Amino acid sequence: MDKAYFQFIETLNKLRKLARNQPLNVLVWGAGDTGKDAGLYQARCDVRKALEERKHSTYFSEELCEHETSLNDPLKDETLQAHIADAIVLVYGSRGTQTEMDKILSGDQTLIAKTIMVIEEKTLSGALASVSRINWENDIMPRAMKVIRYEQLPLKSEKLKEICNPLEDMRQKKYVEDQLVGGRYENK
Numbered sequence: 001m002d003k004a005y006f007q008f009i010e011t012l013n014k015l016r017k018l019a020r021n022q023p024l025n026v027l028v029w030g031a032g033d034t035g036k037d038a039g040l041y042q043a044r045c046d047v048r049k050a051l052e053e054r055k056h057s058t059y060f061s062e063e064l065c066e067h068e069t070s071l072n073d074p075l076k077d078e079t080l081q082a083h084i085a086d087a088i089v090l091v092y093g094s095r096g097t098q099t100e101m102d103k104i105l106s107g108d109q110t111l112i113a114k115t116i117m118v119i120e121e122k123t124l125s126g127a128l129a130s131v132s133r134i135n136w137e138n139d140i141m142p143r144a145m146k147v148i149r150y151e152q153l154p155l156k157s158e159k160l161k162e163i164c165n166p167l168e169d170m171r172q173k174k175y176v177e178d179q180l181v182g183g184r185y186e187n188k
Contacts, residue, residue, distance in 0.1 A: 109143060
């Protein structure tokens with residue numbers, strides 16, 4: 001093997017390492033910390049923790065909506081947040097997540113494609129048996145980045161890993177787009 005080959009492999013390995021560490025901005029939607037949805041809120045917090053352990057930046061919409069520069073209409077502000085986030089994890093089940101699904105995600109293929117839906121099996125069965133079945137079968141289920149079903153809360157570590165795994169490919173894709181395609185990489 002010649003010197004050029006080894007330099008190429010060295011550069012490739014360096015870029016792979018950098019790509020594996022590319023953080024994503026992830027919007028984590030789910031139940032709030034008040035009310036009857038304590039288990040769903042805890043699942044949302046567990047998802048956030050698992051993502052942050054993998055060095056992603058995570059955001060709850062209500063934290064962003066409290067900022068002084070937020071839009072007057074929280075739904076419009078959440079829509080803006082969704083568009084600028086790299087990915088969305090939706091821990092589905094609360095009334096708020098139903099609104100986010102119906103008013104923000106539904107019908108927006110770009111947003112659905114970057115959404116990981118986390119849903120309890122019996123909630124999904126109920127949705128598939130409801131009036132909105134067609135929306136779930138034709139719009140949400142086949143187009144979401146991933147739909148992760150669970151039997152009961154709390155979310156087990158395997159489910160948290162299943163939620164985080166699709167973002168690993170996405171982070172590498174983002175690195176390539178941001179650094180290499182954007183022309184900012186210099187081979188030093």
